[in-house]
Amino acid sequence: MEFAKRVGWLEDTAMVEAFEHEDTPGMISFAAGIPSAETYPLDKIRESFDRVINEHGKKALSFCSTYGYAGLREMMVKRMKEKFGLDYGMDEIIITSGSQQGLDMSGMAFIDPGDVVLFESPSYLGAVNALHSYQAELVAVPTDREGLTIDGVRAAFEKYGDRIKLIYVDPDHQNPTGRSWSDKRRREFMDLMADHDVPVLEDAAYGELSFDDVPQRPLAYYDKKGQVIYVGTFSKIFCPGLRVAWLCARKRVMEKYIVLKSAADLSSSTIAQWEIADFLEHNDIEAHIAEITGLYKHRCDVMAECLAAEMPESVSFEKPKGGIFIWLELPEGKDARVLYKKACGAGVAFIPGTSFYPNADRHSELRLNFSNTTDEETRRGIKILGDVTKEFLAD
Ligand SMILES: Cc1ncc(COP(=O)(O)O)c(C=O)c1O
Known part of the structure:
Protein backbone atom coordinates (compact mmCIF):
# COMPACT_ATOMS: atom_id res chain seq x y z
CA MET A 1 0.00 0.00 0.00
CA GLU A 2 1.38 3.40 -0.90
CA PHE A 3 0.13 6.58 0.71
CA ALA A 4 -0.12 9.91 -1.09
CA LYS A 5 2.89 12.18 -0.65
CA ARG A 6 0.83 14.65 1.38
CA VAL A 7 0.50 12.14 4.22
CA GLY A 8 4.25 12.23 4.71
CA TRP A 9 4.07 16.01 5.11
CA LEU A 10 2.07 15.66 8.31
CA GLU A 11 4.47 14.58 10.96
CA ASP A 12 3.34 16.31 14.08
CA THR A 13 0.86 14.30 16.11
CA ALA A 14 0.83 16.63 19.12
CA MET A 15 -2.89 17.40 18.74
CA VAL A 16 -3.86 13.73 18.54
CA GLU A 17 -1.72 13.05 21.61
CA ALA A 18 -3.24 16.03 23.42
CA PHE A 19 -6.75 14.61 23.06
CA GLU A 20 -5.51 11.23 24.31
CA HIS A 21 -4.24 12.81 27.54
CA GLU A 22 -7.82 13.85 28.32
CA ASP A 23 -8.73 10.18 28.74
CA THR A 24 -5.61 9.06 30.60
CA PRO A 25 -6.63 8.19 34.19
CA GLY A 26 -4.80 10.28 36.80
CA MET A 27 -3.38 12.74 34.24
CA ILE A 28 -3.96 16.47 34.79
CA SER A 29 -4.01 17.71 31.24
CA PHE A 30 -3.29 21.28 30.20
CA ALA A 31 -2.65 19.96 26.68
CA ALA A 32 -5.78 20.06 24.49
CA GLY A 33 -7.59 23.34 23.79
CA ILE A 34 -10.93 22.13 25.07
CA PRO A 35 -13.74 24.39 26.26
CA SER A 36 -15.07 23.66 29.73
CA ALA A 37 -17.96 21.18 29.42
CA GLU A 38 -19.67 22.82 32.39
CA THR A 39 -20.41 25.81 30.14
CA TYR A 40 -22.49 23.69 27.75
CA PRO A 41 -26.11 24.72 28.46
CA ASN A 283 -31.75 32.45 24.36
CA ASP A 284 -29.36 35.34 24.83
CA ILE A 285 -26.09 34.12 23.32
CA GLU A 286 -24.26 37.28 24.41
CA ALA A 287 -25.19 36.61 28.07
CA HIS A 288 -24.03 33.02 27.59
CA ILE A 289 -20.69 34.18 26.16
CA ALA A 290 -20.29 36.59 29.10
CA GLU A 291 -20.68 33.63 31.49
CA ILE A 292 -18.05 31.64 29.61
CA THR A 293 -15.55 34.49 29.54
CA GLY A 294 -16.20 35.16 33.24
CA LEU A 295 -15.29 31.56 34.07
CA TYR A 296 -12.22 31.55 31.80
CA LYS A 297 -10.98 34.85 33.19
CA HIS A 298 -11.17 33.35 36.66
CA ARG A 299 -9.36 30.16 35.54
CA CYS A 300 -6.71 32.23 33.79
CA ASP A 301 -6.17 34.26 37.00
CA VAL A 302 -5.81 31.07 39.04
CA MET A 303 -3.30 29.54 36.62
CA ALA A 304 -1.28 32.77 36.37
CA GLU A 305 -1.18 33.07 40.17
CA CYS A 306 0.01 29.44 40.51
CA LEU A 307 2.64 29.88 37.80
CA ALA A 308 3.98 32.99 39.52
CA ALA A 309 4.21 31.06 42.79
CA GLU A 310 5.51 27.71 41.55
CA MET A 311 7.70 28.35 38.51
CA PRO A 312 11.38 29.30 38.78
CA GLU A 313 12.07 32.97 38.04
CA SER A 314 13.84 32.11 34.79
CA VAL A 315 10.54 30.89 33.32
CA SER A 316 8.46 33.73 31.90
CA PHE A 317 4.89 34.09 30.74
CA GLU A 318 2.40 36.78 29.84
CA LYS A 319 -1.13 36.76 31.19
CA PRO A 320 -3.54 36.79 28.22
CA LYS A 321 -6.60 39.05 27.98
CA GLY A 322 -8.83 36.32 26.58
CA GLY A 323 -8.89 32.91 24.95
CA ILE A 324 -7.85 29.70 26.66
CA PHE A 325 -4.03 29.49 26.59
CA ILE A 326 -0.96 30.68 28.48
CA TRP A 327 2.41 30.51 26.68
CA LEU A 328 5.48 29.81 28.79
CA GLU A 329 9.10 30.49 27.89
CA LEU A 330 11.88 28.41 29.43
CA PRO A 331 15.41 29.81 29.48
CA GLU A 332 16.98 29.73 26.00
CA GLY A 333 18.53 26.38 25.16
CA LYS A 334 16.18 24.36 27.40
CA ASP A 335 14.04 21.92 25.44
CA ALA A 336 10.35 21.79 26.39
CA ARG A 337 10.02 18.40 24.66
CA VAL A 338 12.31 16.89 27.31
CA LEU A 339 10.37 18.65 30.06
CA TYR A 340 7.15 17.29 28.51
CA LYS A 341 8.31 13.68 28.92
CA LYS A 342 9.27 14.29 32.54
CA ALA A 343 5.99 16.12 33.27
CA CYS A 344 3.87 13.36 31.70
CA GLY A 345 5.74 10.87 33.89
CA ALA A 346 4.71 12.95 36.91
CA GLY A 347 1.07 13.11 35.75
CA VAL A 348 0.84 16.51 34.04
CA ALA A 349 0.52 17.14 30.30
CA PHE A 350 0.97 20.21 28.06
CA ILE A 351 2.03 20.75 24.44
CA PRO A 352 5.68 21.59 23.77
CA GLY A 353 5.99 24.79 21.73
CA THR A 354 8.01 23.14 18.94
CA SER A 355 4.79 21.81 17.42
CA PHE A 356 3.51 25.33 16.76
CA TYR A 357 6.44 26.48 14.65
CA PRO A 358 5.90 25.56 10.99
CA ASN A 359 9.67 25.51 10.32
CA ALA A 360 11.65 27.28 12.98
CA ASP A 361 13.97 25.46 15.28
CA ARG A 362 12.55 26.72 18.56
CA HIS A 363 12.10 24.34 21.43
CA SER A 364 12.12 26.35 24.65
CA GLU A 365 8.42 27.24 24.87
CA LEU A 366 5.26 25.43 25.89
CA ARG A 367 1.48 25.90 25.76
CA LEU A 368 -0.84 25.48 28.74
CA ASN A 369 -4.63 25.35 28.43
CA PHE A 370 -6.52 26.83 31.38
CA SER A 371 -10.19 26.51 30.35
CA ASN A 372 -10.74 22.86 31.12
CA THR A 373 -9.37 22.24 34.61
CA THR A 374 -10.97 23.06 37.95
CA ASP A 375 -9.15 25.42 40.34
CA GLU A 376 -8.11 22.43 42.42
CA GLU A 377 -6.69 20.57 39.41
CA THR A 378 -4.90 23.68 38.20
CA ARG A 379 -3.32 24.27 41.62
CA ARG A 380 -2.22 20.64 41.93
CA GLY A 381 -1.07 20.39 38.31
CA ILE A 382 0.97 23.61 38.33
CA LYS A 383 2.59 22.65 41.63
CA ILE A 384 3.72 19.36 40.05
CA LEU A 385 4.82 21.13 36.86
CA GLY A 386 6.72 23.72 38.91
CA ASP A 387 8.60 21.00 40.84
CA VAL A 388 9.44 19.05 37.66
CA THR A 389 10.58 22.27 35.93
CA LYS A 390 12.83 23.27 38.85
CA GLU A 391 14.47 19.86 38.79
CA PHE A 392 14.76 19.95 34.99
CA LEU A 393 16.38 23.39 34.92
CA ALA A 394 18.80 22.45 37.70
CA ASP A 395 20.17 19.48 35.65
C1 LIG B 1 -7.24 28.71 16.34
C2 LIG B 1 -8.20 27.60 16.06
N1 LIG B 1 -8.84 27.60 14.88
C3 LIG B 1 -9.72 26.64 14.55
C4 LIG B 1 -9.98 25.60 15.42
C5 LIG B 1 -10.95 24.54 14.99
O1 LIG B 1 -12.13 24.63 15.71
P1 LIG B 1 -13.52 24.00 15.22
O2 LIG B 1 -13.22 23.12 14.03
O3 LIG B 1 -14.01 23.23 16.38
O4 LIG B 1 -14.38 25.16 14.85
C6 LIG B 1 -9.34 25.54 16.66
C7 LIG B 1 -9.60 24.44 17.59
O5 LIG B 1 -9.16 24.36 18.68
C8 LIG B 1 -8.43 26.58 16.98
O6 LIG B 1 -7.78 26.59 18.15
Whole structure:
Protein backbone atom coordinates (compact mmCIF):
# COMPACT_ATOMS: atom_id res chain seq x y z
CA MET A 1 0.00 0.00 0.00
CA GLU A 2 1.38 3.40 -0.90
CA PHE A 3 0.13 6.58 0.71
CA ALA A 4 -0.12 9.91 -1.09
CA LYS A 5 2.89 12.18 -0.65
CA ARG A 6 0.83 14.65 1.38
CA VAL A 7 0.50 12.14 4.22
CA GLY A 8 4.25 12.23 4.71
CA TRP A 9 4.07 16.01 5.11
CA LEU A 10 2.07 15.66 8.31
CA GLU A 11 4.47 14.58 10.96
CA ASP A 12 3.34 16.31 14.08
CA THR A 13 0.86 14.30 16.11
CA ALA A 14 0.83 16.63 19.12
CA MET A 15 -2.89 17.40 18.74
CA VAL A 16 -3.86 13.73 18.54
CA GLU A 17 -1.72 13.05 21.61
CA ALA A 18 -3.24 16.03 23.42
CA PHE A 19 -6.75 14.61 23.06
CA GLU A 20 -5.51 11.23 24.31
CA HIS A 21 -4.24 12.81 27.54
CA GLU A 22 -7.82 13.85 28.32
CA ASP A 23 -8.73 10.18 28.74
CA THR A 24 -5.61 9.06 30.60
CA PRO A 25 -6.63 8.19 34.19
CA GLY A 26 -4.80 10.28 36.80
CA MET A 27 -3.38 12.74 34.24
CA ILE A 28 -3.96 16.47 34.79
CA SER A 29 -4.01 17.71 31.24
CA PHE A 30 -3.29 21.28 30.20
CA ALA A 31 -2.65 19.96 26.68
CA ALA A 32 -5.78 20.06 24.49
CA GLY A 33 -7.59 23.34 23.79
CA ILE A 34 -10.93 22.13 25.07
CA PRO A 35 -13.74 24.39 26.26
CA SER A 36 -15.07 23.66 29.73
CA ALA A 37 -17.96 21.18 29.42
CA GLU A 38 -19.67 22.82 32.39
CA THR A 39 -20.41 25.81 30.14
CA TYR A 40 -22.49 23.69 27.75
CA PRO A 41 -26.11 24.72 28.46
CA LEU A 42 -27.47 21.16 28.53
CA ASP A 43 -31.04 21.95 29.60
CA LYS A 44 -31.43 24.63 26.98
CA ILE A 45 -29.86 22.41 24.35
CA ARG A 46 -32.35 19.66 25.26
CA GLU A 47 -35.26 22.13 25.02
CA SER A 48 -34.07 23.25 21.58
CA PHE A 49 -33.68 19.69 20.31
CA ASP A 50 -37.20 18.87 21.56
CA ARG A 51 -38.65 21.92 19.83
CA VAL A 52 -36.79 21.23 16.59
CA ILE A 53 -37.85 17.58 16.50
CA ASN A 54 -41.46 18.33 17.45
CA GLU A 55 -41.96 21.29 15.16
CA HIS A 56 -39.55 20.72 12.24
CA GLY A 57 -38.36 17.12 12.64
CA LYS A 58 -38.72 16.09 9.01
CA LYS A 59 -36.88 19.11 7.63
CA ALA A 60 -34.21 19.05 10.33
CA LEU A 61 -33.39 15.41 9.64
CA SER A 62 -33.20 15.79 5.89
CA PHE A 63 -30.44 17.08 3.57
CA CYS A 64 -29.79 20.78 3.73
CA SER A 65 -28.62 23.46 1.31
CA THR A 66 -24.85 23.31 0.72
CA TYR A 67 -24.67 26.94 1.90
CA GLY A 68 -26.27 25.86 5.19
CA TYR A 69 -29.66 26.33 6.82
CA ALA A 70 -30.97 29.74 5.70
CA GLY A 71 -32.53 30.48 9.12
CA LEU A 72 -29.14 30.17 10.82
CA ARG A 73 -27.29 32.08 8.09
CA GLU A 74 -29.76 34.96 8.37
CA MET A 75 -29.11 35.20 12.11
CA MET A 76 -25.36 35.07 11.54
CA VAL A 77 -25.42 37.78 8.87
CA LYS A 78 -27.28 40.01 11.33
CA ARG A 79 -24.93 39.15 14.19
CA MET A 80 -21.76 39.76 12.14
CA LYS A 81 -23.13 43.22 11.31
CA GLU A 82 -24.23 44.12 14.83
CA LYS A 83 -21.27 42.69 16.71
CA PHE A 84 -18.37 43.32 14.34
CA GLY A 85 -19.63 45.89 11.84
CA LEU A 86 -19.15 43.38 9.00
CA ASP A 87 -21.58 43.54 6.10
CA TYR A 88 -22.07 40.20 4.39
CA GLY A 89 -24.92 39.14 2.12
CA MET A 90 -26.72 35.81 2.40
CA ASP A 91 -24.62 34.47 -0.48
CA GLU A 92 -21.42 35.50 1.32
CA ILE A 93 -21.75 33.18 4.31
CA ILE A 94 -21.70 29.39 4.49
CA ILE A 95 -22.03 27.02 7.39
CA THR A 96 -19.08 24.63 7.72
CA SER A 97 -18.44 21.48 9.73
CA GLY A 98 -16.22 23.13 12.32
CA SER A 99 -14.01 26.04 11.37
CA GLN A 100 -11.34 23.41 10.76
CA GLN A 101 -13.25 22.56 7.58
CA GLY A 102 -13.07 26.22 6.54
CA LEU A 103 -9.29 26.12 6.99
CA ASP A 104 -9.03 22.90 5.01
CA MET A 105 -11.23 24.22 2.19
CA SER A 106 -9.02 27.30 2.00
CA GLY A 107 -6.08 25.02 1.27
CA MET A 108 -8.14 23.26 -1.40
CA ALA A 109 -9.19 26.59 -2.91
CA PHE A 110 -5.82 28.34 -3.12
CA ILE A 111 -2.86 26.00 -2.83
CA ASP A 112 -1.06 23.98 -5.47
CA PRO A 113 2.02 21.93 -4.50
CA GLY A 114 5.01 24.19 -3.90
CA ASP A 115 2.98 27.38 -3.34
CA VAL A 116 3.97 29.51 -0.38
CA VAL A 117 1.68 30.12 2.62
CA LEU A 118 2.67 32.74 5.17
CA PHE A 119 2.06 31.94 8.84
CA GLU A 120 2.51 33.62 12.17
CA SER A 121 5.40 32.19 14.11
CA PRO A 122 4.28 30.35 16.24
CA SER A 123 0.90 29.39 14.79
CA TYR A 124 -2.15 27.11 15.29
CA LEU A 125 -1.02 23.57 14.61
CA GLY A 126 -4.36 22.48 13.12
CA ALA A 127 -4.08 25.14 10.42
CA VAL A 128 -0.43 24.33 9.79
CA ASN A 129 -1.36 20.67 9.24
CA ALA A 130 -4.45 21.42 7.13
CA LEU A 131 -2.55 23.74 4.80
CA HIS A 132 0.60 21.64 4.75
CA SER A 133 -1.41 18.69 3.46
CA TYR A 134 -1.83 20.59 0.17
CA GLN A 135 1.96 20.49 -0.12
CA ALA A 136 2.41 24.18 0.52
CA GLU A 137 5.77 25.60 1.48
CA LEU A 138 5.13 27.07 4.92
CA VAL A 139 6.93 30.31 5.60
CA ALA A 140 6.90 31.68 9.13
CA VAL A 141 6.76 35.46 9.41
CA PRO A 142 8.13 36.95 12.64
CA THR A 143 5.57 38.21 15.15
CA ASP A 144 5.95 40.61 18.02
CA ARG A 145 3.56 41.52 20.84
CA GLU A 146 1.27 43.36 18.36
CA GLY A 147 0.96 40.70 15.65
CA LEU A 148 2.73 39.83 12.39
CA THR A 149 5.49 42.36 11.90
CA ILE A 150 4.95 44.60 8.89
CA ASP A 151 8.67 44.41 8.02
CA GLY A 152 8.40 40.61 8.16
CA VAL A 153 5.46 40.56 5.74
CA ARG A 154 7.24 43.00 3.38
CA ALA A 155 10.40 40.90 3.44
CA ALA A 156 8.38 37.75 2.66
CA PHE A 157 6.78 39.43 -0.37
CA GLU A 158 10.19 40.61 -1.55
CA LYS A 159 11.60 37.11 -1.26
CA TYR A 160 8.70 34.95 -2.47
CA GLY A 161 6.65 37.39 -4.62
CA ASP A 162 3.95 35.69 -6.67
CA ARG A 163 4.60 32.32 -5.08
CA ILE A 164 2.63 33.50 -2.01
CA LYS A 165 -0.91 32.22 -2.39
CA LEU A 166 -2.37 32.59 1.10
CA ILE A 167 -1.71 34.20 4.49
CA TYR A 168 -3.15 32.46 7.56
CA VAL A 169 -3.58 34.48 10.77
CA ASP A 170 -5.22 33.98 14.14
CA PRO A 171 -5.28 37.55 15.49
CA ASP A 172 -7.42 37.16 18.64
CA HIS A 173 -6.01 35.54 21.80
CA GLN A 174 -4.01 33.37 19.50
CA ASN A 175 -3.57 29.64 19.73
CA PRO A 176 -0.91 29.01 21.10
CA THR A 177 0.40 32.29 22.61
CA GLY A 178 -2.85 33.88 23.84
CA ARG A 179 -1.68 37.18 22.29
CA SER A 180 -3.90 39.51 20.28
CA TRP A 181 -2.94 41.84 17.48
CA SER A 182 -3.22 45.53 18.30
CA ASP A 183 -5.80 47.53 16.40
CA LYS A 184 -3.04 49.62 14.85
CA ARG A 185 -1.27 46.52 13.51
CA ARG A 186 -4.54 45.19 12.09
CA ARG A 187 -4.98 48.38 10.09
CA GLU A 188 -1.34 48.56 8.97
CA PHE A 189 -1.39 44.92 7.89
CA MET A 190 -4.57 45.31 5.86
CA ASP A 191 -3.23 48.52 4.29
CA LEU A 192 -0.15 46.61 3.20
CA MET A 193 -2.22 43.66 1.97
CA ALA A 194 -4.25 45.98 -0.23
CA ASP A 195 -1.10 46.21 -2.43
CA HIS A 196 -1.10 42.44 -2.97
CA ASP A 197 -3.72 40.24 -4.58
CA VAL A 198 -3.40 37.50 -1.94
CA PRO A 199 -6.20 36.10 0.24
CA VAL A 200 -5.99 36.54 4.02
CA LEU A 201 -7.46 33.66 5.98
CA GLU A 202 -8.64 35.17 9.28
CA ASP A 203 -9.26 32.56 11.98
CA ALA A 204 -11.55 34.16 14.57
CA ALA A 205 -11.87 31.09 16.82
CA TYR A 206 -11.17 33.09 20.00
CA GLY A 207 -12.42 36.49 18.80
CA GLU A 208 -15.44 36.35 21.09
CA LEU A 209 -13.55 35.15 24.16
CA SER A 210 -12.19 38.53 25.28
CA PHE A 211 -12.07 39.15 29.00
CA ASP A 212 -12.71 42.85 28.22
CA ASP A 213 -16.25 43.74 27.29
CA VAL A 214 -15.57 44.82 23.74
CA PRO A 215 -14.10 42.39 21.19
CA GLN A 216 -11.53 43.83 18.81
CA ARG A 217 -12.29 44.74 15.22
CA PRO A 218 -11.60 41.78 12.92
CA LEU A 219 -9.11 42.19 10.07
CA ALA A 220 -12.13 41.84 7.78
CA TYR A 221 -13.33 45.21 9.10
CA TYR A 222 -10.30 46.87 7.48
CA ASP A 223 -10.53 44.87 4.25
CA LYS A 224 -10.75 47.26 1.29
CA LYS A 225 -10.51 44.72 -1.52
CA GLY A 226 -12.61 41.78 -0.36
CA GLN A 227 -9.54 39.61 0.23
CA VAL A 228 -10.29 38.40 3.77
CA ILE A 229 -11.84 34.99 4.31
CA TYR A 230 -13.25 35.01 7.83
CA VAL A 231 -13.88 31.81 9.77
CA GLY A 232 -15.87 31.83 13.01
CA THR A 233 -17.03 28.90 15.14
CA PHE A 234 -19.63 27.89 17.71
CA SER A 235 -17.10 25.49 19.26
CA LYS A 236 -15.77 27.96 21.81
CA ILE A 237 -18.91 30.05 22.45
CA PHE A 238 -21.45 27.21 22.59
CA CYS A 239 -20.10 23.64 22.27
CA PRO A 240 -17.74 21.90 19.86
CA GLY A 241 -19.66 18.63 19.55
CA LEU A 242 -22.23 19.94 17.06
CA ARG A 243 -19.37 20.86 14.70
CA VAL A 244 -21.07 24.02 13.44
CA ALA A 245 -19.03 27.01 12.26
CA TRP A 246 -19.30 29.68 9.58
CA LEU A 247 -17.15 31.13 6.82
CA CYS A 248 -17.65 34.56 5.28
CA ALA A 249 -16.10 35.72 2.03
CA ARG A 250 -16.98 37.96 -0.88
CA LYS A 251 -19.12 36.49 -3.63
CA ARG A 252 -16.39 35.81 -6.21
CA VAL A 253 -14.53 33.74 -3.58
CA MET A 254 -17.63 32.10 -2.17
CA GLU A 255 -18.60 30.80 -5.62
CA LYS A 256 -15.52 28.54 -5.45
CA TYR A 257 -15.95 27.56 -1.80
CA ILE A 258 -19.51 26.39 -2.36
CA VAL A 259 -18.34 23.90 -5.00
CA LEU A 260 -15.60 22.66 -2.66
CA LYS A 261 -18.05 22.35 0.23
CA SER A 262 -20.36 20.27 -1.92
CA ALA A 263 -17.48 17.99 -2.88
CA ALA A 264 -16.33 17.69 0.75
CA ASP A 265 -19.59 16.72 2.50
CA LEU A 266 -22.63 18.05 0.55
CA SER A 267 -23.64 20.08 3.60
CA SER A 268 -23.02 20.33 7.34
CA SER A 269 -25.34 18.44 9.70
CA THR A 270 -28.86 19.81 9.20
CA ILE A 271 -30.14 19.07 12.69
CA ALA A 272 -27.09 20.59 14.35
CA GLN A 273 -27.73 23.83 12.43
CA TRP A 274 -31.43 23.85 13.34
CA GLU A 275 -30.48 23.22 16.96
CA ILE A 276 -28.18 26.22 17.08
CA ALA A 277 -30.66 28.44 15.23
CA ASP A 278 -33.34 27.52 17.76
CA PHE A 279 -30.96 28.17 20.66
CA LEU A 280 -30.11 31.59 19.25
CA GLU A 281 -33.78 32.42 18.77
CA HIS A 282 -34.83 31.50 22.32
CA ASN A 283 -31.75 32.45 24.36
CA ASP A 284 -29.36 35.34 24.83
CA ILE A 285 -26.09 34.12 23.32
CA GLU A 286 -24.26 37.28 24.41
CA ALA A 287 -25.19 36.61 28.07
CA HIS A 288 -24.03 33.02 27.59
CA ILE A 289 -20.69 34.18 26.16
CA ALA A 290 -20.29 36.59 29.10
CA GLU A 291 -20.68 33.63 31.49
CA ILE A 292 -18.05 31.64 29.61
CA THR A 293 -15.55 34.49 29.54
CA GLY A 294 -16.20 35.16 33.24
CA LEU A 295 -15.29 31.56 34.07
CA TYR A 296 -12.22 31.55 31.80
CA LYS A 297 -10.98 34.85 33.19
CA HIS A 298 -11.17 33.35 36.66
CA ARG A 299 -9.36 30.16 35.54
CA CYS A 300 -6.71 32.23 33.79
CA ASP A 301 -6.17 34.26 37.00
CA VAL A 302 -5.81 31.07 39.04
CA MET A 303 -3.30 29.54 36.62
CA ALA A 304 -1.28 32.77 36.37
CA GLU A 305 -1.18 33.07 40.17
CA CYS A 306 0.01 29.44 40.51
CA LEU A 307 2.64 29.88 37.80
CA ALA A 308 3.98 32.99 39.52
CA ALA A 309 4.21 31.06 42.79
CA GLU A 310 5.51 27.71 41.55
CA MET A 311 7.70 28.35 38.51
CA PRO A 312 11.38 29.30 38.78
CA GLU A 313 12.07 32.97 38.04
CA SER A 314 13.84 32.11 34.79
CA VAL A 315 10.54 30.89 33.32
CA SER A 316 8.46 33.73 31.90
CA PHE A 317 4.89 34.09 30.74
CA GLU A 318 2.40 36.78 29.84
CA LYS A 319 -1.13 36.76 31.19
CA PRO A 320 -3.54 36.79 28.22
CA LYS A 321 -6.60 39.05 27.98
CA GLY A 322 -8.83 36.32 26.58
CA GLY A 323 -8.89 32.91 24.95
CA ILE A 324 -7.85 29.70 26.66
CA PHE A 325 -4.03 29.49 26.59
CA ILE A 326 -0.96 30.68 28.48
CA TRP A 327 2.41 30.51 26.68
CA LEU A 328 5.48 29.81 28.79
CA GLU A 329 9.10 30.49 27.89
CA LEU A 330 11.88 28.41 29.43
CA PRO A 331 15.41 29.81 29.48
CA GLU A 332 16.98 29.73 26.00
CA GLY A 333 18.53 26.38 25.16
CA LYS A 334 16.18 24.36 27.40
CA ASP A 335 14.04 21.92 25.44
CA ALA A 336 10.35 21.79 26.39
CA ARG A 337 10.02 18.40 24.66
CA VAL A 338 12.31 16.89 27.31
CA LEU A 339 10.37 18.65 30.06
CA TYR A 340 7.15 17.29 28.51
CA LYS A 341 8.31 13.68 28.92
CA LYS A 342 9.27 14.29 32.54
CA ALA A 343 5.99 16.12 33.27
CA CYS A 344 3.87 13.36 31.70
CA GLY A 345 5.74 10.87 33.89
CA ALA A 346 4.71 12.95 36.91
CA GLY A 347 1.07 13.11 35.75
CA VAL A 348 0.84 16.51 34.04
CA ALA A 349 0.52 17.14 30.30
CA PHE A 350 0.97 20.21 28.06
CA ILE A 351 2.03 20.75 24.44
CA PRO A 352 5.68 21.59 23.77
CA GLY A 353 5.99 24.79 21.73
CA THR A 354 8.01 23.14 18.94
CA SER A 355 4.79 21.81 17.42
CA PHE A 356 3.51 25.33 16.76
CA TYR A 357 6.44 26.48 14.65
CA PRO A 358 5.90 25.56 10.99
CA ASN A 359 9.67 25.51 10.32
CA ALA A 360 11.65 27.28 12.98
CA ASP A 361 13.97 25.46 15.28
CA ARG A 362 12.55 26.72 18.56
CA HIS A 363 12.10 24.34 21.43
CA SER A 364 12.12 26.35 24.65
CA GLU A 365 8.42 27.24 24.87
CA LEU A 366 5.26 25.43 25.89
CA ARG A 367 1.48 25.90 25.76
CA LEU A 368 -0.84 25.48 28.74
CA ASN A 369 -4.63 25.35 28.43
CA PHE A 370 -6.52 26.83 31.38
CA SER A 371 -10.19 26.51 30.35
CA ASN A 372 -10.74 22.86 31.12
CA THR A 373 -9.37 22.24 34.61
CA THR A 374 -10.97 23.06 37.95
CA ASP A 375 -9.15 25.42 40.34
CA GLU A 376 -8.11 22.43 42.42
CA GLU A 377 -6.69 20.57 39.41
CA THR A 378 -4.90 23.68 38.20
CA ARG A 379 -3.32 24.27 41.62
CA ARG A 380 -2.22 20.64 41.93
CA GLY A 381 -1.07 20.39 38.31
CA ILE A 382 0.97 23.61 38.33
CA LYS A 383 2.59 22.65 41.63
CA ILE A 384 3.72 19.36 40.05
CA LEU A 385 4.82 21.13 36.86
CA GLY A 386 6.72 23.72 38.91
CA ASP A 387 8.60 21.00 40.84
CA VAL A 388 9.44 19.05 37.66
CA THR A 389 10.58 22.27 35.93
CA LYS A 390 12.83 23.27 38.85
CA GLU A 391 14.47 19.86 38.79
CA PHE A 392 14.76 19.95 34.99
CA LEU A 393 16.38 23.39 34.92
CA ALA A 394 18.80 22.45 37.70
CA ASP A 395 20.17 19.48 35.65
C1 LIG B 1 -7.24 28.71 16.34
C2 LIG B 1 -8.20 27.60 16.06
N1 LIG B 1 -8.84 27.60 14.88
C3 LIG B 1 -9.72 26.64 14.55
C4 LIG B 1 -9.98 25.60 15.42
C5 LIG B 1 -10.95 24.54 14.99
O1 LIG B 1 -12.13 24.63 15.71
P1 LIG B 1 -13.52 24.00 15.22
O2 LIG B 1 -13.22 23.12 14.03
O3 LIG B 1 -14.01 23.23 16.38
O4 LIG B 1 -14.38 25.16 14.85
C6 LIG B 1 -9.34 25.54 16.66
C7 LIG B 1 -9.60 24.44 17.59
O5 LIG B 1 -9.16 24.36 18.68
C8 LIG B 1 -8.43 26.58 16.98
O6 LIG B 1 -7.78 26.59 18.15
